[in-house]
Amino acid sequence: MAEIIRFRDDEPVxxxxxTVDSFLDQSNANAVRVEPGDDARxxxxxxxxLHLVExxxxxxxxGRGYSSARxxxxxxxxxxxxxxxxxxxxxVAYMKRCGFDSFExxxxxxxxxxxxxxxxxxEVYQSAADTRQPIWSKRHA
Amino acid sequence: xxxxxKYDQAMVDARVEEFRDxxxxxxxxxxxxxxxxxxRLMNGLYLQLHAYMLRVAIPYGTLNGxxxxxxxxxxxxxxxxxxxxxxxxxxxxxxxxxxxxxDLLSDLxxxxxxxxxxxxxxIRNISSxxxxxxxxxxxxxxxxxxxxxxxxxxxxxxxxxxxRKFKIAVIASDKDRAAMRLHxxxxxxxxxxxxxxxAAFYVGGGMGRTPMIAPCIREFVPLDQLVTYSEAxxxxxxxxxxxxxxxxxxxxxxxxxxxxxEYTRQVEEEFAHLQQQGIEPPLAELERLKTYFADxxxxxxxxxxxxxxxxxxxWVDRNTIRHKHDAHVSAVISLKPIGxxxxxxxxxxxxxxxxxxxxxxxxxxxxxxxxxxxxxxxxIADLPALWARLDEAGLGAPNLDTIEDxxxxxxxxxxxxxxxxxxxxxxxxxxxxxxxxxxxxxGELKLKISGCINACGHHHxxxxxxxxxxxxxxxxYQLLLGGSEAEDVALGKITGPGxxxxxxxxxxxxxxxxxxxERSDGERFLDTYRRIGIDPxxxxxxx
Amino acid sequence: MKLLTGNDLKTGAVTxxxxxxxxxxxxxxxxxxxxADEIARREEAAxxxxxxxxxxxxxxxxxxxxxxxxxxxxxxxxxxxxxxxLKPADPDHREWVI
Ligand code: SF4
Numbered sequence: 001m002a003e004i005i006r007f008r009d010d011e012p013v014x015x016x017x018x019t020v021d022s023f024l025d026q027s028n029a030n031a032v033r034v035e036p037g038d039d040a041r042x043x044x045x046x047x048x049x050l051h052l053v054e055x056x057x058x059x060x061x062x063g064r065g066y067s068s069a070r071x072x073x074x075x076x077x078x079x080x081x082x083x084x085x086x087x088x089x090x091x092v093a094y095m096k097r098c099g100f101d102s103f104e105x106x107x108x109x110x111x112x113x114x115x116x117x118x119x120x121x122x123e124v125y126q127s128a129a130d131t132r133q134p135i136w137s138k139r140h141a
Numbered sequence: 142x143x144x145x146x147k148y149d150q151a152m153v154d155a156r157v158e159e160f161r162d163x164x165x166x167x168x169x170x171x172x173x174x175x176x177x178x179x180x181r182l183m184n185g186l187y188l189q190l191h192a193y194m195l196r197v198a199i200p201y202g203t204l205n206g207x208x209x210x211x212x213x214x215x216x217x218x219x220x221x222x223x224x225x226x227x228x229x230x231x232x233x234x235x236x237x238x239x240x241x242x243x244d245l246l247s248d249l250x251x252x253x254x255x256x257x258x259x260x261x262x263x264i265r266n267i268s269s270x271x272x273x274x275x276x277x278x279x280x281x282x283x284x285x286x287x288x289x290x291x292x293x294x295x296x297x298x299x300x301x302x303x304x305r306k307f308k309i310a311v312i313a314s315d316k317d318r319a320a321m322r323l324h325x326x327x328x329x330x331x332x333x334x335x336x337x338x339x340a341a342f343y344v345g346g347g348m349g350r351t352p353m354i355a356p357c358i359r360e361f362v363p364l365d366q367l368v369t370y371s372e373a374x375x376x377x378x379x380x381x382x383x384x385x386x387x388x389x390x391x392x393x394x395x396x397x398x399x400x401x402x403e404y405t406r407q408v409e410e411e412f413a414h415l416q417q418q419g420i421e422p423p424l425a426e427l428e429r430l431k432t433y434f435a436d437x438x439x440x441x442x443x444x445x446x447x448x449x450x451x452x453x454x455x456w457v458d459r460n461t462i463r464h465k466h467d468a469h470v471s472a473v474i475s476l477k478p479i480g481x482x483x484x485x486x487x488x489x490x491x492x493x494x495x496x497x498x499x500x501x502x503x504x505x506x507x508x509x510x511x512x513x514x515x516x517x518x519x520x521i522a523d524l525p526a527l528w529a530r531l532d533e534a535g536l537g538a539p540n541l542d543t544i545e546d547x548x549x550x551x552x553x554x555x556x557x558x559x560x561x562x563x564x565x566x567x568x569x570x571x572x573x574x575x576x577x578x579x580x581x582x583x584g585e586l587k588l589k590i591s592g593c594i595n596a597c598g599h600h601h602x603x604x605x606x607x608x609x610x611x612x613x614x615x616x617x618y619q620l621l622l623g624g625s626e627a628e629d630v631a632l633g634k635i636t637g638p639g640x641x642x643x644x645x646x647x648x649x650x651x652x653x654x655x656x657x658x659e660r661s662d663g664e665r666f667l668d669t670y671r672r673i674g675i676d677p678x679x680x681x682x683x684x
Numbered sequence: 685m686k687l688l689t690g691n692d693l694k695t696g697a698v699t700x701x702x703x704x705x706x707x708x709x710x711x712x713x714x715x716x717x718x719x720a721d722e723i724a725r726r727e728e729a730a731x732x733x734x735x736x737x738x739x740x741x742x743x744x745x746x747x748x749x750x751x752x753x754x755x756x757x758x759x760x761x762x763x764x765x766x767x768x769x770l771k772p773a774d775p776d777h778r779e780w781v782i
Contacts, residue, residue: 036384051286061179061262062303067380070299074418090163092179097298113166124149125292127420128299134291135148136422139429168694170731188735192696221768230743236768238696461758482764553754554762564764614752 550590561609
């Protein structure tokens with residue numbers, strides 16, 4: 001397992017995340033792992049208790065996790081949101097826009113390439129889960 | 142037409158540099174082909190039958206002369222002197238080198254063009270009515286709405302790894318010239334009873350393996366919620382569209398399996414939620430976009446023209462379309478010369494079309510989904526001069542919407558997914574009908590050919606459709622009848638067993654003859670087919 | 685016989701395995717036999733070829749001819765643009781393809 005890249009300053013949760021099913025069952029964990037087929041909305045009643053949500057990407061082409069992330073951020077979740085698994089360097093910028101603030105890719109990301117990818121987009125066209133101001137908003141500021 | 146501001150330009154320039162970097166990493170071996178493939182596809186770069194193929198976006202089919210000149214220059218500089226206009230109003234180059242692709246994209250960016258999202262499982266280039274802004278029958282120009290959605294869908298952070306590709310069409314007329322209901326989302330700009338403009342959403346149409354006509358899931362979305370409603374449609378799809386089977390991954394299958402009603406319920410729920418998220422651009426943005434599509438300065442002039450040359454008169458009758466300003470017409474440049482390759486244009490022809498646009502059509506051109514080019518705003522007084530130049534360059538075929546105006550996908554001559562060649566069949570049919578003289582009598586007859594079940598050649602929607610199949614390693618062709626992509630949308634039915642390459646040409650003539658024998662006054666082929674059904678055709682074909 | 689084919693990574697050109705290298709001319713192709721997969725893996729890893737795969741072929745008139753029309757079109761070029769094929773001047777090439 002490669003190292004974790006974090007874009008937040010708080011202490012990381014130091015125990016493993018449980019599955020959504022077992023979280024909903026026992027409900028005292030503070031870290032949960034969302035699989036592509038899980039409904040992230042099921043976590044909404046429990047967000048205050050959660051410090052870490054891992055969203056698993058078993059294959060980079062399965063984009064359901066992007067929606068899971070936004071659903072959680074739109075519901076007000078402000079704990080750590082970590083993309084785990086087959087996370088490619090060219091995807092990280094999009095994932096950040098969907099609300100991910102930490103990354104645990106299966107394969108280590110080259111720091112230079114990652115830096116370049118994150119600095120790539122001077123502007124954004126949409127309002128998403130990050131704080132970037134969309135182009136349409138700048139045009140009519 | 143729309144012009145980039147500094148923001149749009151910065152995004153396209155950033156994309157060029159991103160791709161340059163990705164291509165470099167691939168060439169250096171830092172990316173495997175599996176990892177590189179989705180990245181290059183999102184930039185329209187395929188590995189095709191003979192080489193890399195690049196698909197360049199022509200948003201809603203609109204371009205200006207400088208852009209058409211640039212497309213021609215690219216054909217000469219990076220390809221083999223020609224390009225292929227597609228049924229999604231784009232252009233494809235067939236012989237691109239990976240090591241030059243970033244330079245090509247950089248040349249495109251200089252004229253505000255790109256290849257962004259012309260492939261991949263993302264929201265593709267948005268298509269529209271090729272007569273937008275010119276048609277006498279439109280409610281409004283649909284392109285500002287298409288441009289709004291183009292920007293929203295570009296580099297969308299949530300919807301770039303969808304279950305499958307996603308195609309949107311926007312129209313604003315009762316007439317459907319964009320196959321709107323055969324798209325993943327078809328949007329029609331309408332007016333409600335209070336006279337306010339809004340959008341009707343049709344979701345879950347498509348061709349391919351399982352053709353479906355999109356049901357209307359909402360008759361009126363207010364214009365200040367277009368982006369939010371689209372986002373809701375896409376989010377439900379991204380979360381619940383099937384990912385277990387590539388052939389069942391399009392949104393049409395989700396809508397079909399859930400039922401339109403349940404899909405709509407989920408979209409409405411998501412929509413209610415997203416309305417709280419502030420993701421909709423202000424109406425002022427739509428107003429800004431509209432200013433780019435204001436009418437050019439049409440001037441009054443003669444409404445008739447000297448028709449004493451019969452060849453010219455025929456071209457005017459067939460290839461020009463009524464315009465909202467009565468001293469103008471929209472003129473269609475046919476890319477279907479007899480025996481030619483449908484949709485192909487040489488660099489010289491592209492340069493000429495660009496010049497003619499500048500001279501005669503306020504510097505604007507359109508790409509039709511039928512693989513022809515439109516000069517949208519031509520003064521009637523200029524038609525003789527325009528026609529003379531087109532005719533001289535072999536671009537004056539008077540065959541719009543006739544049996545010689547065939548849509549054909551690249552097929553097995555270029556496409557690695559193909560089962561059979563499409564182009565030679567199109568060539569033989571157009572030669573056959575121009576020789577037997579039946580074209581005029583047949584009138585409007587839309588013939589569409591695909592080289593495989595993917596249906597890039599829209600065979601399901603042809604009055605006559607042809608589908609290439611692989612019969613034990615030999616090319617074979619199925620015949621379909623009765624499809625339409627227009628406002629009378631319908632899916633064609635297969636007549637029966639397939640035909641050989643020459644057999645299918647005969648079969649098309651047989652079907653045409655049944656129509657000529659059975660038609661009543663004023664009926665088109667499609668009307669006769671709908672009245673008499675498929676049986677008389679089967680009888681003639683196989684009886 | 686089995687031919688090994690793929691595309692050149694940089695240019696995209698269709699290439700054929702000659703036993704020690706890759707050629708755009710199918711006449712140079714050799715029977716890769718049951719070593720096709722192993723050669724493909726090795727050559728792709730070295731980036732001397734992109735997306736290689738094996739195709740069934742026969743020997744006809746002393747040169748290899750793929751059994752499927754798709755591979756024959758790949759070998760020479762589009763049938764509708766003889767001018768762009770590898771054998772623009774050869775009147776027999778169409779027959780070979782179709
Ligand atoms: S319909 Fe099939 S053969 Fe034709 S271009 Fe599309 S994928 Fe290729």
